[in-house]
Amino acid sequence: MTATGVGLGTVLREWGRIGCLGFGGPPAHIALLRKLCVEDRGWLDAQEFEDAIAACNLLPGPASTQLAIFCAWRVRGRAGALVGGAAFIVPGLVVILALAVLFLRGDPPTWVKAAGAGAGAAVAAVAVQAGVSLVPAGWRRAPRHSSRVRWVAYVLVGAVAAATIGPWLVLLLIAGGFVEILAQRVPVRPRRRPVPGLPALAAAGLGGGVLLSVAWVAIKVGALSYGGGFVIIPLMRADAVDHYHWMTGAQFLNAVALGQITPGPVVQTVAVVGYAAAGLGGGVLASAVAFSPSFAFILLGADRFDRLRGNRGVRAFLDGAGPAAIGAILGSAVPLARALAEPWQFCVLAGAAVLLLALRRGPVLTLLIAAAAGLLIVLAGGDLPG
Numbered sequence: 594m595t596a597t598g599v600g601l602g603t604v605l606r607e608w609g610r611i612g613c614l615g616f617g618g619p620p621a622h623i624a625l626l627r628k629l630c631v632e633d634r635g636w637l638d639a640q641e642f643e644d645a646i647a648a649c650n651l652l653p654g655p656a657s658t659q660l661a662i663f664c665a666w667r668v669r670g671r672a673g674a675l676v677g678g679a680a681f682i683v684p685g686l687v688v689i690l691a692l693a694v695l696f697l698r699g700d701p702p703t704w705v706k707a708a709g710a711g712a713g714a715a716v717a718a719v720a721v722q723a724g725v726s727l728v729p730a731g732w733r734r735a736p737r738h739s740s741r742v743r744w745v746a747y748v749l750v751g752a753v754a755a756a757t758i759g760p761w762l763v764l765l766l767i768a769g770g771f772v773e774i775l776a777q778r779v780p781v782r783p784r785r786r787p788v789p790g791l792p793a794l795a796a797a798g799l800g801g802g803v804l805l806s807v808a809w810v811a812i813k814v815g816a817l818s819y820g821g822g823f824v825i826i827p828l829m830r831a832d833a834v835d836h837y838h839w840m841t842g843a844q845f846l847n848a849v850a851l852g853q854i855t856p857g858p859v860v861q862t863v864a865v866v867g868y869a870a871a872g873l874g875g876g877v878l879a880s881a882v883a884f885s886p887s888f889a890f891i892l893l894g895a896d897r898f899d900r901l902r903g904n905r906g907v908r909a910f911l912d913g914a915g916p917a918a919i920g921a922i923l924g925s926a927v928p929l930a931r932a933l934a935e936p937w938q939f940c941v942l943a944g945a946a947v948l949l950l951a952l953r954r955g956p957v958l959t960l961l962i963a964a965a966a967g968l969l970i971v972l973a974g975g976d977l978p979g
Contacts, residue, residue, distance in 0.1 A: 599636070604665055604673045609680035611661065615856045616957055622657035622858070626664050636668045648898040651907055654815050654887050655860045658682065662891040663898075674891055682884055685857020686864055690876045692855065693868040696847050697840075703977070704968055710978050711967015712854070712960045713846030714938035715945035717929040719853060719956045722949040723823040724922035731916050743776060744916045751920025755827035756927035762827050763817045766914045766921065773913025774906060806837060807867045807875050811882035814863050823859065824918045827925040829866055834932075839870040842932030843978050849929070850964075853956050860884070934978035937970050 611625045623646065630636045637645070642664075649659040658681065665677025695701060696709050735744040747769045754765045810832045814825045826849055833840050833848075840848065848869070852862030860883055867879025894901065901907060933939060941963050948954040948962065971977055 599668050599673070601669060601672060601676050604669050604677045605680050608661060608665055608677035609684065612681040612684040612857055615681075615685070616854070617955060618853070618859055619655075619657035623660065626657075626661060630664045630668070637664065641667075645898065648901055651901055651911055652887075652890050653818055654890070655858045655884075658858045658860065658884065659887045659891060662887060663895055666891055666895050671892055674888065674895075678884070678888055678891075682857060682861075682880070685855050685861050686877070686880050689851050689855045689857075689861045689864055690868060690873060692851050693848070693865045693876065694873075696851065697844055697865070697869055703971065706977050707968045707971035708964040709847040709850070709967070710843065710935070710938060711941055711970070712850035712964040713843060714933055714941040714967065715960055715963035716846050716849045716853075717926040717933075718942055718945035718949050719849075719959065720823055720826060720922055720926040720929055721946070722956065724919050724926075725950065727919045727922070731919055734912065734915075740776075740912070743773065743913070747773075747913055747916035748920035748923070751917035752924035753920075754917075755921040755924030762831070762921055763813055766824075766917050767817070769917035770910035770912075770914035774909045777905075777909045777912070803871050804875065804878060806832075807870050807879050808882045810837075810866065811863050811879040812886070814860060815883035816886035818918075823922045823925070825860055825862065826929070827921050829863060830925070830928060833866045833869065837870065839866065842928075843934065844869065846929060846932055850960050854960050935976055937975050938967075938978070941966050941970075 607629055611622065611629065615622045615625060627642055631639055631642050645660055645663050645667075646656075649656040649663065652659055658678070661681040662674050662678040665681075666674035669677070695705055701709075731744065732741070735741045750765065750769070751762075754762050758765075810829060813828055813832075818824050818828055830845055834842055834845050845866075848862050848865035851865055852859045855861060861880065863883045864876040864880040868876035871878070930939075930942065933942065944966070945959050945963050948959045949956065
């Protein structure tokens with residue numbers, strides 16, 4: 594049952610505040626939501642909040658965004674979910690589209706190119722750090738020797754696939770989930786209602802106009818990405834750079850960096866891809882399509898979260914798709930590093946790896962330092978990437 598007596602204006606203000614201050618990705622979003630909903634206002638108790646985190650992690654797509662929508666639903670029902678979710682997403686969307694205009698326009702200033710080249714050089718290290726951070730929890734969820742052998746195999750296959758066959762990565766993640774269901778011998782009921790419109794979107798993405806292609810890329814990001822966060826990077830790169838040629842490899846690195854340093858969910862990177870394909874309209878469309886599954890999951894299924902967490906088939910699927918997603922995040926570092934063009938960028942990449950993996954600094958700080966390094970190097974006479 595949802596809370597009563599909380600106005601939509603309160604939801605708009607509080608979730609909008611989190612959307613503006615949510616630098617640092619899912620850990621920061623979860624901490625801000627917990628402080629608001631559990632500690633300060635008492636709208637949810639601690640156990641319900643932890644259960645909601647666990648349930649959102651079982652869903653495809655950006656888990657922290659789904660958690661924000663769930664908390665708003667819990668506070669003010671469906672209207673609250675729509676208002677709170679939009680308030681959480683829109684501030685970051687506005688900022689990242691403004692930066693996309695600056696970074697991706699025809700002839701940006703030299704300082705913008707230099708900062709982008711520096712920040713982009715660090716992105717491969719950020720991908721490795723994101724994948725490594727997921728390994729301990731995933732390893733603990735596979736306690737038996739046989740399941741750990743499969744876990745390692747899923748990670749390796751995901752890593753190789755992300756480094757080599759990006760366009761088919763989604764199918765591999767799904768296949769990993771079904772292989773694990775068979776390995777655990779969990780009975781699976783056929784889905785009664787397939788996701789509406791997905792085949793049509795697929796056909797449009799393959800052969801239709803630019804906006805339909807943008808929508809197809811975005812729906813893969815929002816509805817078919819298991820593991821959330823950085824797993825979207827290999828999913829998007831193959832389409833945006835290699836298949837549709839909306840962006841160069843260097844521009845895609847800038848897009849990923851922008852998604853990291855702006856507030857809100859990392860999935861906002863898809864808005865930069867949409868902007869590169871079709872201007873501001875494409876950016877807004879990409880964001881709307883990518884986040885619509887998250888709203889649908891909460892609006893249609895939030896009151897069934899307890900059953901979702903207890904479903905053996907769902908858990909078995911994530912036991913296979915989850916480690917494959919971790920591998921995909923790690924493997925995405927290979928094409929991201931291959932996109933670097935200047936020797937000094939590899940030095941920045943090495944420095945970023947030290948900051949992230951050895952000194953354990955955050956990705957936002959690391960990317961800002963890398964951007965500053967790129968600017969200083971170019972001002973000192975270093976070459977810009979072509």
